[in-house]
C-alpha cells in the first residue's frame with residue numbers, strides 16, 4: 001500500500017482577534033426587541049473548532065503545523081488596487097468601518113486580515129519551494145468574495161487570489177481553482193476574469209447578486225472575457241442539492257474541465273457552508289459528500305500537479321459541524337480508505353434526481369460555449 005501523505009497546515013493565532021460583534025444574525029443590529037443577540041456567523045469559535053479538531057481529532061497524526069505571518073502592503077497589490085488597500089488602512093486607523101453589508105472592519109480586523117493573506121501566501125510558497133504537497137491555509141477572515149477594488153460578504157482581502165498571483169509569478173502558467181463554498185467565489189473570478197491562465201470553477205447555491213458589493217450573478221453566462229472567455233465556470237445548483245447531486249456535478253462538469261485545462265497547480269477553496277446544517281447555506285452536503293469531493297480533488301492534483309494542492313479556508317458557519325466537514329474533506333484528500341470520524345448529523349433524506357437534470361443542461365451549455373471543452377467533446381465523438 002502506498003504511504004499515506006501528510007497535510008501541512010498554516011495557522012496564526014492573531015486571526016482570532018477579528019470580531020464582527022453581535023446582532024440579529026449577520027446584521028450587526030440590535031432591533032431592541034430581541035433579548036438574546038447572537039455572535040456574527042463569521043466568528044472565531046468556528047475556527048477554534050477547526051483548529052482543535054485538527055489538533056486532537058483522529059486526523060491529527062497526519063497533520064504538520066506551521067506558523068503563519070502577516071502580508072506586507074506591497075504583497076496585497078498583486079491582486080488589489082492601491083486605492084482599496086488605502087481605504088482599508090484608513091478604516092483601521094479610524095477605529096473601524098462597515099465595508100459593506102454585514103462586513104465590519106473593527107479594531108483587530110485589519111491585523112487578522114493581513115495575517116490571513118500572509119498565511120495563505122506562506123502556504124502557497126511552501127508548495128512552490130517543494131517542501132510539501134498538500135498544504136492547508138486555516139485562515140479568517142475569509143477571502144473569496146473580496147474583489148480587486150472592494151470587499152464583500154465578510155471578506156476584505158482575497159487570500160486565494162494573492163496565492164494564485166504568487167504561483168503565476170513563480171512560473172506556474174495554469175492554475176485551476178475549485179470553489180466548494182456555498183456562495184459564488186465572485187472575488188476570485190473577478191480578479192482573473194480576463195485570464196486564460198487561471199480556470200476558476202465555483203459550485204454554489206443559486207443566490208444571484210446581492211447588492212452593490214456583489215454585482216456578479218454566479219450564473220452560467222458569466223464565462224470570462226477576452227482571453228479569459230471560457231475560463232470561468234459557474235455551477236449554480238438547486239437548493240437542497242445534497243451529496244449525490246454534488247458528486248454528479250463534480251464528475252460531469254468539474255473533472256472534465258480540469259482534465260482538459262491540464263493545470264500545473266490546483267487550489268481547493270474549502271467552505272463548509274455547503275453543509276446540510278449551515279445557517280448561511282441551503283445546500284445539503286454531509287461529511288460523506290465532503291469526503292468524496294476531497295478524494296476527487298486530491299486525485300486531480302495527483303494526475304496533473306504531482307499531488308500539489310493548496311487548500312484555502314473560506315466560509316462554514318455551523319460552529320461544530322463545519323469542523324467535522326473540514327475533517328472529512330481532508331480525510332478525502334488524503335485518500336484514507338475508511339472514515340476516521342462518523343457523522344453526528346447524517347440522517348436527512350435528499351432528492352437525487354433534480355440536480356442530475358440541471359447538471360446535464362449545464363454540461364450541454366458549456367460544451368457548446370467553452371472552446372477548450374468543445375474540442376474534447378469533438379475528440380470523444
Ligand SMILES: [Zn+2]
Nearest residue numbers: 181182183315
Ligand atoms: Zn460562503
